Amino acid sequence: MAVVTLTIDDKPVSARAGESVLAAAREAGIRIPTLCHLDGVSEAAACRLCLVQVEGRGRLQAACVTETAEGMIVRTQTDTLREYRRMILELLFTEGNHVCAVCVANGNCELQSLAAEQGMDHVRYPYLNPARTVDVSHKQYAIDHNRCILCTRCVRTCDEIEGAHTWDVAGRGTLSHIVADMGQPWGDSVTCTSCGKCVQACPTGALFRQGSTVAEMTRDREKLADLVTARRDKKWTV
Amino acid sequence: MDRVKLATVWLGGCSGCHMSFLDMDEWLIDLAPKIDLVYSPLADAKEYPDGVDVALVEGAVANEENRHMAKVIRRRSKVVVSFGDCAVSGNVTAMRNPLGKSLEVLRTSYLLESAGTNTRLPDDREIVPALLDKVLPLHDEIPVDHYLPGCPPPAARIKAIVEDLLAARTPVRSADQIRFG
Ligand code: SF4
Ligand code: SF4
Ligand code: SF4
Ligand code: FES
Numbered sequence: 001m002a003v004v005t006l007t008i009d010d011k012p013v014s015a016r017a018g019e020s021v022l023a024a025a026r027e028a029g030i031r032i033p034t035l036c037h038l039d040g041v042s043e044a045a046a047c048r049l050c051l052v053q054v055e056g057r058g059r060l061q062a063a064c065v066t067e068t069a070e071g072m073i074v075r076t077q078t079d080t081l082r083e084y085r086r087m088i089l090e091l092l093f094t095e096g097n098h099v100c101a102v103c104v105a106n107g108n109c110e111l112q113s114l115a116a117e118q119g120m121d122h123v124r125y126p127y128l129n130p131a132r133t134v135d136v137s138h139k140q141y142a143i144d145h146n147r148c149i150l151c152t153r154c155v156r157t158c159d160e161i162e163g164a165h166t167w168d169v170a171g172r173g174t175l176s177h178i179v180a181d182m183g184q185p186w187g188d189s190v191t192c193t194s195c196g197k198c199v200q201a202c203p204t205g206a207l208f209r210q211g212s213t214v215a216e217m218t219r220d221r222e223k224l225a226d227l228v229t230a231r232r233d234k235k236w237t238v
Numbered sequence: 239m240d241r242v243k244l245a246t247v248w249l250g251g252c253s254g255c256h257m258s259f260l261d262m263d264e265w266l267i268d269l270a271p272k273i274d275l276v277y278s279p280l281a282d283a284k285e286y287p288d289g290v291d292v293a294l295v296e297g298a299v300a301n302e303e304n305r306h307m308a309k310v311i312r313r314r315s316k317v318v319v320s321f322g323d324c325a326v327s328g329n330v331t332a333m334r335n336p337l338g339k340s341l342e343v344l345r346t347s348y349l350l351e352s353a354g355t356n357t358r359l360p361d362d363r364e365i366v367p368a369l370l371d372k373v374l375p376l377h378d379e380i381p382v383d384h385y386l387p388g389c390p391p392p393a394a395r396i397k398a399i400v401e402d403l404l405a406a407r408t409p410v411r412s413a414d415q416i417r418f419g
Contacts, residue, residue, distance in 0.1 A: 097336060099329055100419025101389030107419065116417040121385040122326050122377060129335035129372070146336075215419075 006072035015068040022050055022063040025076060032076050033085060033114055035203055036151040037064045038221070040228035041160045044152045049088055049114070052076045060084065082118070089115045090123045095174065097129060097146035104144075104217035105205030111149060130174065137187030140210055141199050145177055148206040154178065154198035161227060166192040178206075200224055242404055243291045245277040246321070247311060249304040250331040250373065251297025255322035256280065258390035259294070262397050272404055290315040292403050294386075294396075298324045298331040299374045303367035312380040317403060321396075323389040323418055325376045330389070332373040340369040384409055387418050 002017035008025050015024035020043070025032050035047035043064045050063040055073035060081070063074075075081070092111060100106050132145040155167040155178070166189050170179040180186040199207045200219050208217040229235075248256060256279060260266070276290060277283045286307070293315040299305050312318060323329035334343045349357045360366050376382055386399050395415050402409040 093327075097333070098418075099333055100417075101323055101330060102333075103419065112418060113413075116413040119413075119416070121387055121411070121416040122320065122375070122382075126378070127328060127332065127335070127375075129332065131336045 004068050004070045004072075006068055006070070006074060008074045009076055017068075019068050020064055021052060021054075021061070021066045021068055021072075021074055024068050025063065025074070030076060032063050033118065034064060035110060035114065035149065036153060038153045038157065038201055039225040041153070041156040041201075041224075044156065046151055047088070047092075047149070049085055051081055051084055053078060053081065086118050086120055089118055089120050090125055092149050093120075093123050094125045094127045095130070096148060097132065102214055103147060103205040104208045104212045104214065105147070106215040108215070108218045109205060110203035128174065132177075135180075135186050136210065137185035138189075138192070138194070138210070139187065140194055141186070141196065142208055142210050143178065143186060144206050144208070146206075147204045148178055149204055150176055150178070151203060152178075153201040153203060154207060157197050157201040157224060158192075161224060162193060162195050162197050164191045164193050164195070167198060197224060241274045242272060243276045243287075243289060244273040245286065245290045245293040245311070245315065246275075246280065247277070247286075247293060247295045247297075247307065248279045249295060249297030249307060249325070249376070250300030251322060251324040252330070253279070253296070254390040255294075255296040255324075258322075258388075258393055259396055261393035263393070265393075265397055269400070286310050286314055288314045292317045292319065292400075294319050294321040294400075295325050295376055296321045298328045299370065299376060299379045300331050301367040301369050305370065305379060308376060308379045317383045318376075318380065319384045319386055319399065319403070320376045320382045321386050322391055323387055326385050326387045327418065328373050328375050332375075335372055339371040343369065385416070387416050389419055 003014050004017055005012060005014045008028060008030050011028060013024050013028040022032055022037065032050050034050045036044050045062045045065040048062055051060040052063045053075040054061050100112055134144045136142040152169060158167050159165040166180050168179055169176055170183060171177050180189040181191055199209060200221060201224060205217060246256065275281045277286050293311050295311060295318060299308055320326045324331045337343050337346050344359050347353060348359050386395060388395055398415060399409045
């Protein structure tokens with residue numbers, strides 16, 4: 001297998017050809033913040049939180065979809081990047097309605113933890129306070145669009161791991177939203193198998209088990225990656 | 239050393255941040271000799287005085303009274319701290335914003351079936367300050383110097399920032415000190 005060597009934050013790193021900068025950094029123990037990346041499913045490059053600087057390239061690059069290359073010099077921790085990451089997080093907070101104190105994911109939310117980690121102690125932009133809905137038509141689960149950051153982890157998980165492809169993104173710009181099937185209530189979806197994988201995949205309080213109250217919605221994301229690895233390595237005989 | 243003139247203010251919030259302030263328990267006894275509590279819902283001052291050193295402001299800016307008070311606080315205080323999630327982000331107080339402007343909010347709350355019997359809009363302007371069309375975080379109304387998130391901020395977080403401000407240090411706070419919720 002072809003191997004490339006590159007430098008990430010002054011550290012020499014080797015990677016398999018074709019591997020992403022994000023994967024190479026992780027293997028080298030360098031943490032790049034991410035939201036839309038989920039182990040086990042394809043990349044969407046939707047959140048831009050994983051932006052890094054690559055020497056010789058004018059624009060910032062999303063580490064999850066940037067291929068490693070021989071001699072590449074990557075920086076993941078600069079003032080510019082810190083400022084952009086914080087800005088992205090602040091905009092995510094203004095775009096939906098996030099009220100952590102009364103959210104099912106309070107204390108178990110990737111958005112909330114990343115904001116704290118990136119030093120976001122307030123939001124500098126005006127809140128949009130959009131009118132968004134909550135769909136509780138499914139027997140076991142529910143989707144609260146107020147908390148959705150459109151990372152599409154649910155869309156990719158349902159399509160690529162469960163093979164049901166219930167979720168999609170509809171609308172444009174600030175009106176974009178996640179829809180079940182052709183836009184009907186989730187409970188009326190004919191494709192949903194009620195497997196709950198999307199609920200495990202969601203980084204925020206948008207997808208949750210019915211009956212969860214404030215701070216009760218915990219997740220076990222490793223299960224999804226385990227499932228994918230087990231399938232690839234043929235750990236089960238079917 | 240001169241005592242630090244401390245004020246705490248209650249705008250559009252539930253008073254939970256002030257309860258958390260009281261949760262500092264016996265540390266309040268250590269704090270007492272270092273400060274003059276010149277204005278607070280926990281003290282008996284009618285007017286917000288001039289020359290306040292540190293103001294902890296709980297709650298969002300939700301009505302005309304809050305807006306007026308925010309301006310007074312800024313004019314008369316050296317350091318203004320957004321105290322708790324409602325002041326920092328609007329939080330629960332701002333959950334009405336997606337419902338529409340103030341009249342729609344009042345209609346939804348007082349006139350719809352779910353409001354019960356005897357439905358009537360509160361209309362006594364002498365007593366009830368007019369709602370703003372949009373609930374705002376404090377820093378959208380006045381410049382704020384420091385932010386203390388949390389709903390409510392745990393007592394230890396309040397203590398940390400008060401200690402820093404009394405010692406005239408810039409509060410530097412780690413991720414676990416600024417998490418919302
Ligand atoms: S989804 Fe996360 S950031 Fe949004 S309100 Fe819930 S806990 Fe807070
Ligand atoms: S429960 Fe399973 S099948 Fe249904 S939408 Fe979620 S991932 Fe898809
Ligand atoms: S529902 Fe959750 S997983 Fe799906 S796009 Fe929204 S935030 Fe992402
Ligand atoms: S993790 Fe790379 S863009 Fe979201």
